[in-house]
Amino acid sequence: MAGARYLYCIADSNEKISFGNIGLENNEVYTIPYKDLCVVIHNCSIEPYKSEDEDKVKLWVTIHEKVVESVWERFDTILPLGFDTIIIGEGEKEPEENMKSWLKDDYENLKKKLNKLKGKAEFGVQIFWDIKIISERIIDVNKEIKKMSDDIKTKSKGLAYMYKQKLENLLKKEIEKEADRCFKDFYERIKRCGDEIKVEKTKKLEEGKQMLMNLSCLLSKEKSKVLGDELEKIDNMEEFSVRFTGPWPPYSFV
């Protein structure tokens, strides 16, 4: 069989089945068992999937995810792969053979990972804070900043601009200190609710609302309630808001 194999995930079952034509570009998704594991794939050409069309890529990504989740529903534990992981043949070797020798070499490692993830799911936690409220608070308790911000109103245009720059610098420093404190506290609290945490890059979303922390948390599915309760406490604070997403296949913990 020529061509290459597009990988979706590895599952903890050696069942040989087909999931039907649910793959990218309507390809048939099926399993290839190895010992007590299987790899979930579809047959493809040796060209990776690429496109300049955003919508197309988004569609592909969504399909990739749907396949992974369908497999996840059927089997207990999976190791999801990222988009566009394609195994190719090597000289005389078929892609299938390549895959088997990889599974053989990596078997112990894969088993270990599967055991770790048994019964667990990934949840996304993003905490935002309202820069406006935080700034106001800081202005309120920091005399120098408060005075400066009151004074700006009475200054001429040019001067006001200079003062504003100064004020913003001071404020920035205070905000960072605050961020550091909150981060540590929330991290501790969230850590207590799960098994593992990964700290991800924060992102800018919309004006005024700033992401303070972006976490991926690994925990057993039942425990999401405990985490949810803790997050609700944070969400109830005026200046913070929380996004809680999941359950995701454990992409961040493989």
Place this chain on the structure above:
Amino acid sequence: MEPNRNAHATLVDLLDRILDKGLVINADIIISVAGIPLIGVNLRAALAGMETMLKYGVMQAWDEKTRIWENEHRKKQEVSLLNGEEVNLKIYGSYYYSKGIYTAWRSGYFYLTNKRLLLWNGEFDEIIFQVPLDEIKGLIIRSEKYFTKEDKEVLYLIRQDGKVARLHTIETSQFKKTIEQNLKIKGLSLTENPVLIEFKEGPINFLTEGEKVTHRGKKVWYLVPVSGIQQETWRPGHLYLTDKRLCWWYDFERKLDFDIPVNRIVSVTVEMRKTSGLNSDREKVLDIAYLVNSTRKTASFSGEQIDEWVQVLRTIISDQRDEETETCPQCGKTALRKELLKKGCIGCGWVSPRLKQKTEDRGQKTKKITT
């Protein structure tokens, strides 16, 4: 709060995970896509959070730093102790942390060693709170609303310098007993029945035995002097006048940042001054001159009630003057200043020129009446 997977809102989360993560196959057998922008640079940029990090750009560096730091500190299992330090008790608990505008019960493990009591946070390998055993002055248990909104036993630890820490463990009273026993073994003793005074900002303690607050008021700013790289800065707090001392309580750090015995106060003056280097508005500033080892120092305060404080402090100064002793300028006999000025010297009959003038005036007046 329930986790959700609203299709539209989570597309970004999805792209994040599927494009950047997932099991990595470390082999030559796959078409490597890692690091190659196969799917169009624009899209990736928009997804991966590379967008300029707003005008608070510094946060980016902070973000990076935090993640590196978190990685480095994550794996530690036990606190590092000093040489010869032995752990007598380890118990999970928390400490009320209050700095800046942020307050929280921060948790970790309390270690009671033969040298100190400390609270260690393993996640960040950070000692959140510590006190040498010989600096513990008193321990009090109070039942109060914990952050969980339930009534919990909270241990107030008073240090020799008057600072107070609020601690909590699952077994607070047992915790207190153990600390007391350990102090006893070391031959250290605690103040019996220490006092905690309830103020609006919560209970504070800095009073010595029998000391009473005689005057207090609204927020007072104190010009905290230069220390290290910290320039002098105005900080918010409260002034307390007791029958012994004048104290300024720093609200955020919950400690006394300034205190002097009342009899050291030399003079009190008010001046209109700039309180910020950035504008030319003047504000009433109270300067208190006081003596430390015969060196004259000045502490500056500002706030709404400065006039009231001036009055109160001036009364104290004049009361003190009256109780001071002076020597008679004529015969050198020691007498109360008040007596000397009002009545003259009992020894030699000296009277102050002012008093002399007064008696003469009075004498003339009487004469006028009689004539």
